[in-house]
Amino acid sequence: MLDHQQKYSGKPIEEVEYFFADQALKQKTFAHEETQQKSNLSSDIEHIVKKAKKSLGAEQVEASKNSKVKGIRKNRLQEKEALRKEEAFYLGTEDQSTGVEKAEEEMETKSSSGPSKTQLLRQKQKEMMENAKGKRS
Structure with a gap:
């Protein structure tokens, strides 16, 4: 007997055949479960993609370039003013x-x-x- 077959020595042939049949059944069951999980994963991915496309379509509103950049100058001025106040130092303070x-x-x-x-x-x-x-x- 070969080394990997030593575990079957001294056992009746029926028990060895039962062991092989049981292993084959487990492999089929596992293969079925694995196929089912892959199928579920792909359907979940497709569902997420459809949902994302739908939400993207709802969010996209046709706006002109002018309306998109309309408030940039105002916002920039506000940010500069806020930074000036934040970074300002006062002369003659006690600190x-x-x-x-x-x-x-x-x-x-x-x-x-x-x-x-x-x-x-x-x-x-x-x-x-x-x-x-x-x-x-």
Whole structure:
């Protein structure tokens, strides 16, 4: 016996035949169900397409180009005005003055707390240059 036939060894022939008949019946049933599902799917798709075409036809109203673009300029002006109001800033408000004062205070604290990183870097460079000159002489 072949490897895939080992599961039938030691069983009566009637049981093996019953097994094959049962498998064939299951395949036919499955094939029928699969065909039915494909048919249902295609009919659903056709129904959706018809419904979409019908709704598209109802929505399409013949309008002239002039009527379609009639309000564009007005809408554009309204949008620009809304953006101006949204992006506007007001001079002399407390929020901005405190923000400026905070920035000035931060600058003062940085300068009063010690030399900045760039100042330290320059100082180190000068020291290195002096050391290099001293070694040459």
